[in-house]
Amino acid sequence: MSTTEDSKKMAKPKAPRKKAAAACKTTARRKTAARKKAPEKPQSVLIVGAGFAGLGMAIRLKQAGIEDFIILERGNAVGGTWRDNQYPGAACDIPSNLYSYSFAPNPNWSRSFSGSEEILDYVHHLVAEFGLEKHIRFEQNVAELRFDETKGIWTATTDKDVVFTGRAAVMAQGPLANCSFPAITGIEDFKGKKIHSARWDHDYDFSGKNVAVVGTGASGIQIIPELVKVAKHVKVFQRTPGWVMPRPDFSTPEWNKLLFRKVPASQQAMRELLYWSHESMALAVIWNSPLTRIAERIGKWHLRRQVKDRWLRRQLTPDFTIGCKRVLVSNDYYPALQKDNAKLITWPIARISEEGIRTVEGIEHQVDCIVFATGFDVSHSGTPFPVLGRGGRVMGDDWKGGAQAYKSINVSGYPNLFLTFGPNSGPGHNSALVYMESQLEYALKGIRKIVGEDLKVLDVREDAQQRFNKGIQKRLAKTNWNSGCKSWYLTEDGFNATMYPGFATQYAAQMSEFKEEDYQTA
Amino acid sequence: MASIDLDKMLAKIKSTQWALSDIDWDAPGAELITEEQWPKLKEFMADLMWIEHVGARAFAALAKKAPTDTLREIYSYFHAEEQRHANAEMALMRRWGMLEGDEIPEPNVNLRIIIEWLDRFADEMPVYVLGTVVPMLEIALDGALCTFLLETVKDPVCHQAFEKINDDESRHLGVGFTVMEMQGRSASYIKMVQMMARVMDPRLILGIASYMPLLNKMRDNVIAMGLPEEKLYKAMQKFERIGGRTEEGRRNPWFQLIKQHGRWVTNRSNKVYHVPVDALVKITGMVPRKALPAVPSWVKELTYEPTATR
Ligand SMILES: Cc1cc2nc3c(=O)[nH]c(=O)nc-3n(C[C@H](O)[C@H](O)[C@H](O)COP(=O)(O)OP(=O)(O)OC[C@H]3O[C@@H](n4cnc5c(N)ncnc54)[C@H](O)[C@@H]3O)c2cc1C
Ligand SMILES: [Fe+2]
Ligand SMILES: [Fe+2]
Numbered sequence: 001m002s003t004t005e006d007s008k009k010m011a012k013p014k015a016p017r018k019k020a021a022a023a024c025k026t027t028a029r030r031k032t033a034a035r036k037k038a039p040e041k042p043q044s045v046l047i048v049g050a051g052f053a054g055l056g057m058a059i060r061l062k063q064a065g066i067e068d069f070i071i072l073e074r075g076n077a078v079g080g081t082w083r084d085n086q087y088p089g090a091a092c093d094i095p096s097n098l099y100s101y102s103f104a105p106n107p108n109w110s111r112s113f114s115g116s117e118e119i120l121d122y123v124h125h126l127v128a129e130f131g132l133e134k135h136i137r138f139e140q141n142v143a144e145l146r147f148d149e150t151k152g153i154w155t156a157t158t159d160k161d162v163v164f165t166g167r168a169a170v171m172a173q174g175p176l177a178n179c180s181f182p183a184i185t186g187i188e189d190f191k192g193k194k195i196h197s198a199r200w201d202h203d204y205d206f207s208g209k210n211v212a213v214v215g216t217g218a219s220g221i222q223i224i225p226e227l228v229k230v231a232k233h234v235k236v237f238q239r240t241p242g243w244v245m246p247r248p249d250f251s252t253p254e255w256n257k258l259l260f261r262k263v264p265a266s267q268q269a270m271r272e273l274l275y276w277s278h279e280s281m282a283l284a285v286i287w288n289s290p291l292t293r294i295a296e297r298i299g300k301w302h303l304r305r306q307v308k309d310r311w312l313r314r315q316l317t318p319d320f321t322i323g324c325k326r327v328l329v330s331n332d333y334y335p336a337l338q339k340d341n342a343k344l345i346t347w348p349i350a351r352i353s354e355e356g357i358r359t360v361e362g363i364e365h366q367v368d369c370i371v372f373a374t375g376f377d378v379s380h381s382g383t384p385f386p387v388l389g390r391g392g393r394v395m396g397d398d399w400k401g402g403a404q405a406y407k408s409i410n411v412s413g414y415p416n417l418f419l420t421f422g423p424n425s426g427p428g429h430n431s432a433l434v435y436m437e438s439q440l441e442y443a444l445k446g447i448r449k450i451v452g453e454d455l456k457v458l459d460v461r462e463d464a465q466q467r468f469n470k471g472i473q474k475r476l477a478k479t480n481w482n483s484g485c486k487s488w489y490l491t492e493d494g495f496n497a498t499m500y501p502g503f504a505t506q507y508a509a510q511m512s513e514f515k516e517e518d519y520q521t522a
Numbered sequence: 523m524a525s526i527d528l529d530k531m532l533a534k535i536k537s538t539q540w541a542l543s544d545i546d547w548d549a550p551g552a553e554l555i556t557e558e559q560w561p562k563l564k565e566f567m568a569d570l571m572w573i574e575h576v577g578a579r580a581f582a583a584l585a586k587k588a589p590t591d592t593l594r595e596i597y598s599y600f601h602a603e604e605q606r607h608a609n610a611e612m613a614l615m616r617r618w619g620m621l622e623g624d625e626i627p628e629p630n631v632n633l634r635i636i637i638e639w640l641d642r643f644a645d646e647m648p649v650y651v652l653g654t655v656v657p658m659l660e661i662a663l664d665g666a667l668c669t670f671l672l673e674t675v676k677d678p679v680c681h682q683a684f685e686k687i688n689d690d691e692s693r694h695l696g697v698g699f700t701v702m703e704m705q706g707r708s709a710s711y712i713k714m715v716q717m718m719a720r721v722m723d724p725r726l727i728l729g730i731a732s733y734m735p736l737l738n739k740m741r742d743n744v745i746a747m748g749l750p751e752e753k754l755y756k757a758m759q760k761f762e763r764i765g766g767r768t769e770e771g772r773r774n775p776w777f778q779l780i781k782q783h784g785r786w787v788t789n790r791s792n793k794v795y796h797v798p799v800d801a802l803v804k805i806t807g808m809v810p811r812k813a814l815p816a817v818p819s820w821v822k823e824l825t826y827e828p829t830a831t832r
Contacts, residue, residue, distance in 0.1 A: 363827070
């Protein structure tokens with residue numbers, strides 16, 4: 001899999017989806033060849049990535065009257081997560097009315113939890129409605145961002161040595177955009193078909209096939225019920241069982257869509273309702289509270305109701321506090337596992353062989369295809385490509401001991417740069433886009449200041465950043481994520497650079513204020 | 523011998539995995555089983571297979587309860603390895619024509635009772651209890667029985683399989699004793715009191731009531747097979763020797779308890795112990811199979827086939 005394999009077509013609002021996925025392995029390397037000169041005068045803003053974050057930033061810039069910006073996107077279509085995750089059953093697990101932008105509501109969601117295709121349609125609709133197409137440069141894989149202090153300019157260089165410049169830069173390359181096959185011994189020996197959930201192969205026909213699914217996280221539990229419907233036999237390889245909650249999924253009746261279209265305030269009210277109900281979940285998910293026990297009881301009830309066999313239930317019972325890892329939602333995962341043509345395997349994997357997967361109980365499970373729903377490459381202490389700030393300092397080096405930022409969005413020493421989904425911005429219980437909106441507003445304030453006051457440097461002060469992080473880590477220590485279980489939220493040493501320890505409302509409050517005294521300007 | 527480094531042990535475990543398909547189950551040598559041996563061997567193998575399961579189920583419980591991530595992962599490997607032993611032993615039985623169709627061999631009633639107990643209560647037992655009983659069972663039953671098997675059976679495939687099984691077992695014991703020492707290190711008066719409270723726990727009493735006749739029953743089986751019972755006792759004394767080699771190990775109250783019990787078992791003249799326990803063996807031997815609850819579903823996972831497509 002590589003970027004060159006992807007279709008060369010420019011993205012139309014309806015690009016052919018199966019070909020649109022970007023490369024699975026994506027660490028772009030800059031060639032040493034002489035750089036091309038920056039073609040135009042610097043943009044006001046450079047945005048890296050055309051997913052929800054990058055496009056949302058673009059919309060807010062336009063709405064604020066800033067037109068000279070470009071979006072650099074390594075793929076050949078927009079949509080990020082939702083362009084790449086087109087596996088069968090892919091859907092959001094936060095209700096669509098909340099998992100969308102409040103500044104671009106969609107009255108037509110067909111279900112409470114929309115599928116990947118519908119979400120991608122919404123993204124395409126955003127691009128068309130706000131005229132973003134002309135701002136996007138496709139197939140530009142950013143390999144380096146570098147700040148020139150004297151000019152106050154950010155330069156993005158792609159892996160093909162194309163250069164773009166801007167006065168401010170927004171990193172929106174996605175928290176879960178890179179994936180790779182797991183490093184299981186023997187994976188190269190396997191002669192059958194290998195598919196990663198985030199790079200689905202729509203041409204592969206599963207009917208009549210014996211299939212293995214490795215991984216039972218958010219993607220795995222969505223794929224498995226769909227595969228069980230078509231494949232001859234599905235073996236599910238689980239390492240740790242997660243908490244699975246029932247999912248209140250309904251199709252939206254026509255009158256409801258009509259109501260949302262005619263009375264937008266009614267949709268706003270619905271969004272508020274969903275927002276507050278998710279906020280209340282923070283009490284169960286983020287901190288260990290009586291509500292945590294109640295949530296766990298709901299999870300256990302769901303399991304008991306759907307799984308009658310004592311041993312299978314034991315295999316599926318999580319042994320960590322709910323919320324410590326992402327909470328899963330599904331109504332059809334447990335039933336699918338109990339179909340005649342499905343089987344849950346909890347033996348550790350010893351290796352992959354030519355014909356299948358060998359587990360420690362000594363048996364080789366032979367399959368035609370292995371689906372890896374093993375998640376994403378997340379870095380807690382590095383950046384996906386080198387980012388060079390004042391005096392040539394490298395963000396990856398500054399982050400050796402764990403990523404740190406000010407309010408998740410600025411990093412001291414890297415002026416005029418705004419991160420989306422930066423350190424400690426992760427939502428455990430609410431829509432990522434709710435968090436995103438406050439980040440976009442904040443970035444907009446900063447960008448307006450840079451452009452409006454013609455600043456070369458808007459840099460957060462080191463001491464302000466340190467003060468902020470002291471507070472955050474103190475609050476994190478009291479959360480379920482730091483309660484002793486391993487998850488992708490934590491570094492190997494257990495440092496949490498991912499999650500925000502509080503309500504979305506608190507996060508929004510944190511982001512609503514732009515404290516000028518915390519910044520140094522020039 | 524100092525305690526082992528558990529992280530290194532886990533890495534070692536991961537790098538030394540074997541599979542049923544590493545062995546050619548159709549290689550010549552099966553004919554070396556004598557006609558006289560055959561019926562006893564069949565019963566012996568069936569029990570052995572089930573003893574693997576006792577270890578397996580206990581490790582499964584430990585995999586959920588162990589105090590560190592590393593130990594939990596080690597135990598989840600051990601759980602699977604015991605299943606592998608049972609699978610390999612079933613493959614041997616098949617090779618020797620001891621399986622009728624796909625049927626899983628029946629265990630003796632004492633084993634059935636202990637498996638039933640483990641399945642019901644093991645997950646609720648404290649790590650201390652399981653962590654000490656398991657090494658004893660492994661040494662006494664697994665260890666002694668395997669050595670014995672290799673002394674009497676000439677089939678090279680059997681030797682090949684048990685070489686691999688014994689390698690696994692030596693790691694199980696290494697970890698077992700290390701954990702016992704870890705527990706001894708933190709032993710205190712309070713722990714002692716907690717332990718005594720545990721002993722009063724009716725679930726544990728049930729467990730003890732099934733564990734004691736199991737050992738005596740296995741002793742009878744061993745004798746029936748023509749093995750001098752001293753061999754079994756020697757193995758059990760090994761538990762006392764290795765488990766008590768350090769101060770920490772000796773300080774583990776559970777070690778003291780199991781060790782004492784081992785002494786009773788190996789002392790035939792201790793009538794106070796053996797008369798009632800032998801009676802229990804007799805009684806349980808009369809329990810009709812139908813009276814026992816259905817086997818837990820994990821039992822059905824056993825297979826002698828090195829590869830599976832379903
Ligand atoms: C299967 C799945 C389900 C999810 N469900 C939910 C949910 O229900 N609710 C929720 O709140 N969140 C959910 N998420 C999280 C989701 O990732 C975010 O909600 C959101 O879509 C992220 O948007 P983004 O724009 O930040 O990143 P992305 O959507 O990943 O977009 C990043 C873009 O940047 C491009 N890019 C990356 N690197 C470079 C580079 N070097 N140069 C140029 N371009 C680059 C990528 O190609 C991509 O197009 C889900 C994630 C997954 C994977
Ligand atoms: Fe064993
Ligand atoms: Fe063992």
